[in-house]
Amino acid sequence: MRKRVVSLVPSLTEAVAVSAPGLLSGVTDWCTHPAGLDAARVGGTKNPDVPAIVALRPDLVLANEEENRAPDLAALRAAGLDVLVTEVRTLPQALTELERVLRACGIGRPRWLDDADAAWASAAPGAPRRAVVPVWRRPWMVLGRDTFAGDLLARLGVTNVYADHPDRYPRIPLDELNASGADLVVLPDEPYRFTADDGPEAFPAMPAALVDGRMLTWYGPSLAEAPEALRAALH
Numbered sequence: 001m002r003k004r005v006v007s008l009v010p011s012l013t014e015a016v017a018v019s020a021p022g023l024l025s026g027v028t029d030w031c032t033h034p035a036g037l038d039a040a041r042v043g044g045t046k047n048p049d050v051p052a053i054v055a056l057r058p059d060l061v062l063a064n065e066e067e068n069r070a071p072d073l074a075a076l077r078a079a080g081l082d083v084l085v086t087e088v089r090t091l092p093q094a095l096t097e098l099e100r101v102l103r104a105c106g107i108g109r110p111r112w113l114d115d116a117d118a119a120w121a122s123a124a125p126g127a128p129r130r131a132v133v134p135v136w137r138r139p140w141m142v143l144g145r146d147t148f149a150g151d152l153l154a155r156l157g158v159t160n161v162y163a164d165h166p167d168r169y170p171r172i173p174l175d176e177l178n179a180s181g182a183d184l185v186v187l188p189d190e191p192y193r194f195t196a197d198d199g200p201e202a203f204p205a206m207p208a209a210l211v212d213g214r215m216l217t218w219y220g221p222s223l224a225e226a227p228e229a230l231r232a233a234l235h
Contacts, residue, residue: 125157
């Protein structure tokens, strides 16, 4: 087992911390799970404190090609650190990458990963819906092509209207979103914190599904609960 691991990805932080408590020596300010995590805070996912990470002398740094910036990862490598970079754009890829991360940390396959695999294997799609899925406002940004969250929604019967857009997170004017032909707006509480009072009012002709962003966008132990939690919020 690795002695010191730094995680720059909240999902991977939870996956490692739940599987091997005490292994993480550094995590980002956005790493909120599990509660009470005892590890040094090393900045954000987009602005990590590289000297602080180097000072921790980790055996391995965990990163993601979408959540972390290439220049920061290059700086860590230049300092002589071993950096493992994941790519997660579908559920099968998430499960494979999680196993790779845990193996790199010297951790055997945990029970929660089997539970997550089984939960999604038995997840039946609900009634077909067409949705827009904002992830930010001012400006409005939505899920586009090739996203992990979009793949999860599709498995539950929700088609992302912008799944074929050339951008992964396109900026779309609000009037276009309302005229997109969607019959549902899905509003997660991260990265932008949509709430009942902030978001649904912009889509007066559509029902709004407020969903837990961790269930929709995190790949880790939450995957075992996600099908049921998302289905309840969506339908």
